[in-house]
Amino acid sequence: MTRCATVALVGRPNAGKSTLLNAILRMHLSIVTNKPQTTRKRVLGIHTEDDSQLIFLDTPGLLAPKYQMQKAMMGYVDESLDAADIICIIVDVKKAFERGTIIDPMWSDAIQKRKSPTILVLNKMDMLGVPKEAMVLMEQARLSGLFQQAIAISAKDNTFVEDLVALLRQLSPEAPFEYDSEIVSDQSERFFVAEFIREAIFKQFSEEIPYAADVMIAEFKEREGGKWYIAADIMVERENQKAILIGAKGGALKQVGEVSRATIEKHLGRPVYLELYVKVRNDWRNDRTQLASLGY
Ligand SMILES: Nc1nc2c(ncn2[C@@H]2O[C@H](COP(=O)(O)OP(=O)(O)OP(=O)(O)O)[C@@H](O)[C@H]2O)c(=O)[nH]1
Ligand SMILES: [Mg+2]
Numbered sequence: 001m002t003r004c005a006t007v008a009l010v011g012r013p014n015a016g017k018s019t020l021l022n023a024i025l026r027m028h029l030s031i032v033t034n035k036p037q038t039t040r041k042r043v044l045g046i047h048t049e050d051d052s053q054l055i056f057l058d059t060p061g062l063l064a065p066k067y068q069m070q071k072a073m074m075g076y077v078d079e080s081l082d083a084a085d086i087i088c089i090i091v092d093v094k095k096a097f098e099r100g101t102i103i104d105p106m107w108s109d110a111i112q113k114r115k116s117p118t119i120l121v122l123n124k125m126d127m128l129g130v131p132k133e134a135m136v137l138m139e140q141a142r143l144s145g146l147f148q149q150a151i152a153i154s155a156k157d158n159t160f161v162e163d164l165v166a167l168l169r170q171l172s173p174e175a176p177f178e179y180d181s182e183i184v185s186d187q188s189e190r191f192f193v194a195e196f197i198r199e200a201i202f203k204q205f206s207e208e209i210p211y212a213a214d215v216m217i218a219e220f221k222e223r224e225g226g227k228w229y230i231a232a233d234i235m236v237e238r239e240n241q242k243a244i245l246i247g248a249k250g251g252a253l254k255q256v257g258e259v260s261r262a263t264i265e266k267h268l269g270r271p272v273y274l275e276l277y278v279k280v281r282n283d284w285r286n287d288r289t290q291l292a293s294l295g296y
Helices: 017-025 068-083 093-099 108-113 133-144 161-171 189-204 208-212 239-246 248-268 288-293
Strands: 003-011 043-049 052-058 086-092 118-123 149-152 214-221 228-236 272-280
Touching (some): 003 017, 003 161, 017 043, 017 086, 017 118, 017 161, 052 161, 068 108, 068 288, 086 161, 093 118, 118 161, 189 228, 189 248, 239 272
Parallel strands (some): 003 052, 003 086, 086 118, 118 149
Antiparallel strands (some): 214 228
């Protein structure tokens, strides 16, 4: 008999959801940066071991949407919560400790509405000077009755991540596998390539550019015997952002290309020829047609 469960990873921006997914899968699947709102769509990652399959849904960080793109982001969170057999609420333990409470209105209603078992994951334990501080939060979690279990981990240092996986396996219903055991995701290579380019942009630029930019794959040619050819358009909202992204003599864009190409080649396991173009699309974050063409 096999076990299979869909597990939603939900929490505030920057809590470490994508880092956790990567730690569980032992690969760099979902993009991670030190900036909030890195993840914008739902990222599916599959962990199959022995007789159990866990289908993880990494989601955008919870926020009050201010524009259409953020509305779409929160739509992915709702869908993932609806699809989940188990919900993992990821909390930055240090921030929770500073707030003085584990209960967060950003997610408390959403999990109460759903009947799926919910696990509280206190992440970034390595940041707590005194680990005992987490006990107070654990006790609050217990008293709230919102959670089946609570666990303290560090996704970055990979501590107690395996214990979390073991717990999820225990809570999984008996069911056949949904995916072949070798498959890591059902999302396209195009999707991940666009994500890795976005990751490079997030890391290279401060404040404005990462949030004003998105990536669309224009061409993806799998060439036999040669390098695969990938052309991507980077959308920004204004001409001045385009100028910053390209940089003096194209230097900034070249760096984005070099950094993302390395990640893409590692992911695809083959050399690629990557071409990047920057395009201005006025206010695309509020434009439904533009968002649809970007896959939102
Ligand atoms: N110290 C420490 N940092 C962590 C840990 N887990 C994640 N981080 C860092 O926290 C930052 C955000 O991590 P992400 O995994 O992108 O967070 P996220 O919840 O996916 O964020 P969004 O996609 O924006 O919602 C990165 O700089 C990570 O390296 C941890 O256990 N300890
Ligand atoms: Mg993320």
